[in-house]
Amino acid sequence: MNSSFFTGGVFSKQLEDGRESAQIFFSPEAIIARTQGGKTFTLRYDECDLEMGGASGRMVFCRNPDRSLTIFCEDRRFLRALAEEGGEELAAICRALLRRHHLRRFHHLSILLVCVVALIVALVIGYYGIMAGARAVVHKLPMSVDEKIGAAAIQSMDLMGEPVDDAVVTDTIQQIVDRLAPHSAVPNVRYRVQVVHAPFVNAFALPGGNIVVYTGLIEQAKSPEQLAGILAHEMSHVTMRHGMERIAQSMGVTIATEIVFGDTGGLVALGGEVLKTTTVNAYSRNQEAEADAEGVRMLHAAGIDPMGLVEFFCRLKEQQGDLPSSLTWISTHPNHEARIAAIRQQLARLPKTDYRPLDLDWNAVVERVRRLPPPKAIGHFR
Amino acid sequence: MQVTVRNRPAFANIHVKMAPGDVILGEADAMASMSPTVQIHARFNGGFFSALAKRYFGGESMFINEFVALDEGEIVFTQPLPGDIECIELKGTSLFLQPGAFIACEPTVHLGVGWAGFSSWIGREGLFRLKVSGQGRVWFGAYGGIFVREIEDEYVVDTGHLVAYEPTIHIKVGMAGGIFSSFFSGEGLVTRVYGPGRIYLQSRSLSGLAAWTDSFLFMH
Incomplete structure (x- = not known):
């Protein structure tokens, strides 16, 4: 019993x-x-x-x-x-x-599992839908929209330094841009390069054709080909409309977050912001790889040796080291090793050609930059 | 400890006459007035995680107030909604309360949170429910009047009207009738309760009031 x-x-x-x-x-x-x-x-x-x-x-x-x-x-x-x-x-x-x-319990758990899977699938589809949709919308817009947004952006931005108006510096850089411009994927883009005196080893492009190059970057470049590589990369961001894509995608994620969560306040807003930053940054890494590839194509077409870009990355790698592979995802740029390898692979596939050296007095440019008051901080190429 | 519920049913409040050493637990912010001889101690509603669960899933506060009478005195408890308050005495039995219904209890009563299921959630009765068990009296409130039904087999309740029920009650959410009737009768979804057991219902639904108010906001 x-x-x-x-x-x-x-x-x-x-x-x-x-x-x-x-x-x-x-x-x-x-x-x-x-x-x-x-x-x-x-x-x-x-x-x-x-x-x-x-x-x-x-x-x-x-x-x-x-x-x-x-x-x-x-x-x-x-x-x-x-x-x-x-x-x-x-x-x-x-x-x-x-x-x-x-x-009955199995039945209920199955329904719960199906609901969870459906939710995850809906989120993934929604996310990729927003990314692809935003990209498609951007590429339907005329280039004049990029120019207006880029012009408004550069006027409102703090460039963190004084503009450099030394003709030796600005004319040399403009000559490199002029040689690359006819080979850009989108014709008739007016590239306007602005040199800013600041210690950042950095350059960036805004939608429409505004490109900012910091003197810290010019000092680091050992040849005009190295700077040409970076300029080609930045010009590719403009022609591939990466800046506009990021704006549209960021707006898409914000709107979707507000539709799903309603009035985003407190933790939900913070969560949405984190989601936006991580997802849009991760996508930006793809854009960087695309800009590298398009930049190499432009350099090759313009008869400028793309190895300049590789050399510059090698220099950065020596100075800064590589990010550990576990951190690559959170960086806006793929690590230098991966970028160098990708460019080398692309170069191996390109037809052989005789590159024409850039006939510029690079030492004079670097010397002029060094005569400016010394920079105060350090940075890196974006 | 003598407890009476006054001003029933519309604006009910709990009047507690305490002798020295008497203890009563009250939901945070439920106290309307009290004698200076009564000491108040706020503590977690159970352990930290249990309190957290009650706050986020049970619709109750993370903290519960313990009122201890150092000498003779009184406390008045009230609830945020205009409506009745009911007292039940647990004798080793349990009762499930809908989120926000709990007002006060004797210290021998155990408060816990239990999973109510998706059907309860769909029926606007909450995904979790507060479970009171053990020995002693529990006071809970509702919007409007409270009426009791003894369920033998099946009973139908409009969603949002269920306040409390015994654990022997089984709940299902379904349509009020056929698809046409459910949507055009204005009843939509209803809660079907299966006995045996007792259920406590409120005569008004807060979501009904919210929807009614909303319609005026939209118009103006």
Whole structure:
């Protein structure tokens, strides 16, 4: 005999409130429930009608034929103990109930799993939809939109340094741009290079053709080919409209976040911002690789040796080292090693040609830059 | 400790007359007034994680106030909604309360949070529910009047009207009738409750009031 006690309850009109909690145990012939008030109720196994339900779905109800007495228990072991004590017929019913309960639970878990998977799929499709949609919209816009946005942006930006108007410097850089410009993927783009005196080893392009080159970068470049490589990369950002894509994608993610979460306040807003930064930055890494490839194509077409770009990356690699591969994803640029390898692979596929050296007095340019007041901070090429 | 519920049903409040040493637990912000002889101690509603679960899933505060009478005194508890307050006495039994319904209980009552299921959530009854169990009295409130139904088999409740129910009650959410009737009768989804057990219902639905108010905001 199972000597366990179970905590449960009794429904009966004999009780003052119609129900009471009870201790339940088994005798050889019946289920016995002793209420807190001291009343004892007996339900014979051969008269017991079993059901499962309740708020949790696993409450076991044992009823007599006229349903005037119900003994109930939610203990997981109760049904198994009843199957052991109640004879073959009751044991079969208990097993059937357990099976049905497990099936229902499996059914509910399956629905939950399907809902979770559907949500993840919807999020992934939504994200890639926004990215692709924003990109498609940008490429339908006329280039004049890029020019207006780029002009407004450069006027409102703090360039972190004074503009350099030394003709030796600006004319040399403009000559490199002029040699590259006829080979850009989009014709008639007016490239305007602005040299800014600041220590950053950096350059960036804005939509429409504004390119900013910092003097820190000019000092680091050992030949005009190295600077030409970087300028070709930045000009490629302009022709491939990467800046506009990032604006559109960022707007798309913001709008989608607000549609999904409503009025984004507090943590939700922060979460949305993190999502936006990580996703848009990750995409930007692809854009950098695209700009490298397009830049190499432009250099090759213009007869400028693309190895200048490789050499410049090698210099950066020596000075700064590579990012650990685990951090590459969070960087806006692929690591130097990966970029150098990708450019070398592309060069191997390009037809052989005789590159014409840039006939410029690079030492004079670097000398002019060095004569400017010394820079105060350090930075890197973007 | 003598407890009476006054100003029923519209603006019910709980009036507690305490003897020295009496203790009662109240939901944070439920106290309307009290004697200076009553000391208040705020503590986590269960452990830290349990309190967190009650706050975010049970619709209750993370903190619960323990009121201890140092001498004879009184406390008045109230609820934010205009409506009735019900008292039930647990004798080793349990009761599920909808989020926000709990007001006060005796210290021998155990408060926990349980998963209510998606059907409860769809029926606007909350994804989680507060479970009160053990021994002692519990006071809970509702919007409008509270009425009790003893369920033998099946009963239909409009969503948002269920306030409390015994754990022997099984809940399902379904359409009020056929597709046409469900959408055009204005009833939409209903909660089907299956007995045996007792349910406590509120005569008004807060979401109903919100929708009604909303319609005027939209018009103007």
